[in-house]
Amino acid sequence: MYQRLNFENVLFGIFTGIIVGLFFYNIFLYSSVRDITYLVYVLHLLAVWFAQSSILGYTQEFLWPNWIWMNQRSIVIFSSLVSIVGIWFLRVFLNSDHYVPTLNKGFNFIYGVYAFILINAFFISITLSYQVLLVTQSIVVLYVFLVAFMILKKGYGPARLYLIAWSVFMIGIFVFVFSEMGIIPFTKFSAYIMPFGSGLEVVLISFALADKINILKKEKETEQQEKLSVMKRNESLITRQNELLEEKVKQRTLELEETLHNLQSTQTQLVEQEKMASLGQLTAGIAHEINNPINFVSSNVSPLKRDIEDILEILESYKAKGDIEFSSETREELKVLEDDLELSYLLDEIQQLLQGMEDGAKRTVEIVKGLKLFSRVDEQDVKKVDVHDGLNSTLILLNSTMSGKIEVVKEYESIPPIECLAGKINQVFMNILNNAIQALLENEHQEVPPKIIIRTKNLNQFVQIEIEDNGPGIPDSVKQRIFEPFFTTKPVGKGTGLGLSIVYTIIENHRGFLEVNTHSGKGTNFIIKLPVLQNNHHTHEG
Template identity: 55%
Template sequence: MNYRGWVTVISLVLLLALAIFSFLSIFDNSNYSINNYQVLNWEHVEEDGIQESEIVETAGKSGVNLGVKKDTTFIYVEIGEVENLRDRFFLEVENPTFRVVQPYFLGDDGVVVPGAIRGISSGYENNLMQPNPNFEFPDSIGNIIGVIFKIYGKEPLKFRARLNEKSDFRKSLGNKLLFASVYAGIMLALFLYNMILFFMIRDRVYFYYCFYILFICLAQLSLSGHSFYFFLDKNVKLYELSIVGFTAMSSIFVVPFIQLFLKTKAYLPRVNRFFPLIIGSYLLALVLRLLGMVEVSYQITDLNGLIVVIAFVSVGVYVAKTGYRPAVYFLIAWGGFLFGLMIYIFQNLGVVNLGSYGNIPMLVGTAIEAVLLSLALADRINILKREKEEEQHAKLEVLKENERLVREQNVMLEEKVKLRTEELEQTLLNLQNTQTQLVNQEKMASLGQLTAGIAHEINNPINFVSSNISPLKRDMKDMLEILDMYRKKGEDEFTENTKKELNELEEDLEFDYLVEEIGLLLKGMEDGAKRTVEIVKGLRLFSRVDEQDVKKVDIHDGINSTLVLLNNSMGGNIEIKKEYGHLPMVECLAGKINQVFMNIISNAVQALQEKTDNNSKPTIIIRTTSNEDEVQIEIEDNGPGMPIHVRERIFEPFFTTKAVGKGTGLGLSIVYKIIENHHGQLNVVSEENKGTTFIIKLPIYQNVNSNEQ
């Protein structure tokens, strides 16, 4: 069991003992109440009788309550017939706050005998620490029929007398001290216990409750008179002030305690704003008490007590209906306090006879309240723990929900980033394609202009040469015929010497060889002229790269012109096989398609030239086929082929396997874009050491505006 459990058990045991003693005291028959009280206006008292006195007021059985009196008050009580009065009883005044109390005993013979002076300012050495004044009956008179009490005090005059059995006096005194000690012990234990909790938990509700317990305990001990002897060092003024002072101080702490304990700010925010007025009212009572306005301060204190009871019980009931468990503890605890208060009121009204234990109900009520509220505060720890666990669980759920939302947001962000990345990649690709197209268009435009210019410049002289070769051959043929005629006629007409000289000249000049050589030279000139014409024609066909209009083109002419231009780069060691099928005229941009053939065939030539060690017969095969809607061109080489990772990237812009400075990586990217713009398809089939085949499919008809190409 932890320390909270031990404190709770000990408090309950002490409280039970206190309740039992209180219950037994109700049936204590060793005390006899005096039921007949009269307030007198008595100017003076003489030993031989009462002079000039009159009855001012006749009080009931519950005693006399005259409020605050500035002057001395005289109260007459009738003793009646009591057997062995002097030997059996003490006379007790049940109020510890009187400054001076002096009895005057009246005999049946009219003799008046003054008794001892008691009270908090009388200077009487009260070694037994008995708060209430006690008196012995004198032996100097006969039968005592009554007592006149001379009373003076600064506090409200509440007077009631009682006969106490002498044989039970010390027992009664011990019980009272026991009650007060147990009560103080319980309250002190609860004070320390809750103060420890405050320092452990740092919850202000424990701080307010600690000092509420302390001051309500001191207030009750002041009402019973014990604080005068045990705490206040018999200081009369402090003691008189303590009754209102301790009560006011307890209110300063009980109001914020109730506010926090019942959470009135949350449950009753409008009512919560008025609670500070209660503190202000109690402080007003304290200030008035300090200023000497005793009766007003007590009236305000009593009114505040009524307001506090009604307000706190109402608030507790309302909050308890909401299901807030500490409010139930509060109502039970406050019910214990109200029960003690009710018994105390019944005692004052004479309904209940508690004998000399008249202040016990309030002690028991406040002790019950303190213990139950301490239990409630202990339970509050469990509630706070549970609320904290629920809060942590809620926070955990919120964290999980936040984590889930973060994951969803991350997924959404990743999707957005992915989409944005794809957009950026597409934009970059478009920019690269645009850049490639611009470079390519500029390049091919320049190349077209260059080739067109070269073709134009070469065309005129080569036309001159090619057109003059045929007349030259014809003229040379005619000249040889004339020369042959001269030779035949000379055989008949020339002299032998002339013939001999001519024969020697022919032999020296090798006339027959000259005739044969002239034929060979003319044939070579004719072949060279024809070859030059073909090259010029190829240049003129290829120079159409800058054309922007879709025209019907003979695909074979474009392939042939490309081969003519690449003939020199082939070096004569690459065999070209043409497997042409029947192709219709195809609508396309002739220059662009020629560029496709140029890039693919030149790549094939370069691949074959770079890997010649294991290829004794490098070959390029060009096949063409067609169907109703499209033509297909296959350009196949028996070169080294491509690995998979290269084949997957060959159409990417700026990707190249060539050494730095030997390739831009734009050729096949341009080719792919051209075929795509023509609504065609470009595929590649390649394996390492098995060659490469590019398959081009072009629609025969372009059903788009040429400006969109």
């Protein structure tokens, strides 16, 4: 008996040493690779140690010698936990839900059986739980063997070592169960086959886990080789693509440079338009501020003339009466005073001053009216506009520029109001007339007196405006470029080269047409055709 107990102690010590070594080894692996498989395996090791310790009686002797309830149930509890954790390890290690999803669902039923065994052991009959456990273990080891075998057939390499380890454990389970059921005689072999099989099983599974690391390493190396090969292919593709991209970049750069030039042109035009809008706001403000005082002056000139005429009439009456009733000395004194004050000249000067005030007031009223018509800053929508008002207001603003040296002839026909942005159209008139005035003043020594003729015609769906001058004209070489942004024949600082470019854009936006008839030395005629209605899409002919 002593020799048998000593043999059991040595065997249990070896078994415990193996479990402890594998426990810390796999804890280390888990901390390194962070794979849950190793953590589940550690739990499986603990469950195996407690189960075998309970079967051999060591837990009853060393851990809970006086706990009768646990001593009676420890074999059932820990044997059930070994199977539960072992199935969990199989599902994680062999990825059964991926390779055999149908068989994998059978484990859920097995979990239910073990739950019944544990509940029955805790609360009802330990004997019934133990009997069910022996039958269940025999079925479970076969089912696990079947699952591992099917996974191996699917080509998953780690299942091979798992099958070997499980086969050893399965032999131990069957021998133990059959000896417990009395099918085979109870011998020393049947008594110690369970710890021996369990120890060998956990060692072989540990080899399988180590082999899994090697497999993962090989897979990673293969994956890296494939990535390297792909990288080399991609590198050659990138080289070819870079050559194509460089060519495309050159083409795109040229396109972008052209686009940039157009954007700069557009931006400058917008700046100029913004300047015109600011000018319109300024002129509108000035017109508004001047309007009230000038109306006061112009409205008071006529009453002032009438009052002065009444005063002069009274003065003449006094003079006539004085010639009759005053003494000669008094008349002589008054005569001296009249001569000193130059009464006759004074009366003529009063009339001239009154006439100048009246003319100046009328002129200022016309200028204010012209400023209001030209600015139109409050009109941001398309409205019906009288073209003649726009032309006249523009001429009023440019009158000081002409300095009375240029004759302006108006040949207006009866035309209907047109739908347009009045401020933009007035800007067209301003730019064209200003160019004509500058051209005429620069050649004021020409034989023919400078003249500008403005004509308007009714073309049914269109209205035609002609602005013609008898200046030097435009050479053919320049005529082709007059509408290009930034093109100018003026000296640096005298012009931006945007005036006619803006004119062309405004007329185009109004769905109109612009023509230029000019010859060197024979003057220039700008012909503008604007639609009466902006929603009229008919093409103009002729």
